[in-house]
Amino acid sequence: MDKVEKVEIVRIVNSVFQSNTYLIINSNYRICFLIDCGDSSLIIDTINKRGLFLKGVFITHSHFDHIYGLNAVISEYPGILIYISAFGKEGLYSDKLNLSRYNLCPYVLQRYDNIKELNEGDTIDLFGNIKIEAYETPGHDKSCLTYKFGNYLFTGDAFIPGLKVVATFPNSNKMDAELSRQRIIFLSKKCGLYPGHGEIYENFQSEVYL
Ligand SMILES: [Zn+2]
Numbered sequence: 001m002d003k004v005e006k007v008e009i010v011r012i013v014n015s016v017f018q019s020n021t022y023l024i025i026n027s028n029y030r031i032c033f034l035i036d037c038g039d040s041s042l043i044i045d046t047i048n049k050r051g052l053f054l055k056g057v058f059i060t061h062s063h064f065d066h067i068y069g070l071n072a073v074i075s076e077y078p079g080i081l082i083y084i085s086a087f088g089k090e091g092l093y094s095d096k097l098n099l100s101r102y103n104l105c106p107y108v109l110q111r112y113d114n115i116k117e118l119n120e121g122d123t124i125d126l127f128g129n130i131k132i133e134a135y136e137t138p139g140h141d142k143s144c145l146t147y148k149f150g151n152y153l154f155t156g157d158a159f160i161p162g163l164k165v166v167a168t169f170p171n172s173n174k175m176d177a178e179l180s181r182q183r184i185i186f187l188s189k190k191c192g193l194y195p196g197h198g199e200i201y202e203n204f205q206s207e208v209y210l
Contacts, residue, residue: 005026005028005127005128005130006026006027006028007024007025007026007130007150007152008023008024008025008026008027009022009023009024009025009152009192009194009200010022010023010025010046011194011200012038012039012042012043012046014038014039014042014065014069015038015039016038016039016064016065016068017065017197018197018198019036019038019065019066019196019197020035020036020038020194020195020196020197020198021034021035021036021037021038021039021042021043021069022034022035022036022154022194023043023046023047023052024126024149024152025050025052026126026127026128028127028128029127030050030051030052030053031052031053031054031055031127032047032052032053032054032055033054033055033056033057033058033126033132034054034056034057034058034073035057035058035060035147035154035194036057036058036059036060036066036067036156036196037057037059037066037067037068037069037070037073038065038066038068038069039069040069040071040072040073040076041072043069043073044072044073044076047077054073054077054080055080055081055126056080056081056082056083056124057070057073057080057081057082057083058083058084058124058132058134058145058147058154059082059083059084059088059092059145060144060145060146060147060154060155060156060157060158060196061085061088061091061140061141061143061144061145061156061157061158061196062084062087062088062089062090062091062092062097062098062141062143063091063098063099063141063157063169064095064098064099064100064103064105064107066156066157066196067091067092067098067107067109068100068105068107070082070092070109071109071110074110074112079114080114081114081115081116082112082114082115082116083115083116083118083124083134084115084116084117084118084143084145085117085118085119085134085136085143085144085145086117086119087142087143087171088143088145089115089117090143091141091143092108092109092112092115093108093109094108095107095108097171099169118134118145119134119136120134120135120136121133121134121135122134126149130149130150131149132147132148132149133147133148133149134146134147135147135148135183135187137155137156137158137159137180137183137184138158138173138176138177138180139158139165139167139172139173139174139175139176139177139178139179139180139181140156140157140158140165140166140167140169140172140177140180141157141169141171141172142171142173143171144156144157144158144180146158146159146180146184146187148187148191151190151191151192152191152192152194153184153187153188153191153192153193153194153204154194155184155193155194155195155196156195156196157195157196157197158177158180158181158184158196159180159181159184159185159193159195160195160196160197160198161193161195161198161201161204162198163197163198165177165178165180165181188204188205189205190205191204191205192204
């Protein structure tokens with residue numbers, strides 16, 4: 001991690017299923033990125049009160065509790081880039097794939113062009129010389145990506161410490177979920193772990209018995 005870059009992570013606990021949205025903030029440049037997008041009013045308030053410029057949104061997977069703020073956030077910040085896996089992109093436009101259809105609140109993204117599909121190993125510049133890397137970690141859902149930059153690891157629902165990975169949805173795969181879990185534990189060495197639900201683990205491997 002480049003010591004010159006000051007990075008702050010702010011966690012927002014959303015109203016739907018208490019999913020987490022994270023803001024990755026660099027106050028040197030006053031820019032920020034989102035990991036997942038839940039309660040848009042909380043997200044927009046946080047960004048605007050601090051005078052930050054939102055550069056992009058990284059989606060861990062397209063289950064609706066991780067994406068339902070996108071339409072409102074896009075209309076507040078037109079043109080921002082959304083990063084997601086190819087299968088996740090399909091889920092943005094399908095209330096069946098994103099599961100909102102089964103929760104009495106059908107949600108789909110309005111037609112939107114600034115979506116960049118990410119594959120295993122793709123990297124995106126965040127700020128300075130810091131890049132974020134995408135890892136395909138399917139199992140919970142086929143669309144799952146885990147993101148890593150510096151010593152920060154964002155796992156979505158592919159791995160939540162202390163909980164069994166939920167792999168009972170139509171696009172889940174139990175064997176993939178276990179492989180992804182092992183992979184994430186390997187990736188988490190010396191990292192803070194930022195899951196899709198629940199608390200942050202600043203020093204994951206020394207805090208949690210694996
Ligand atoms: Zn999920």
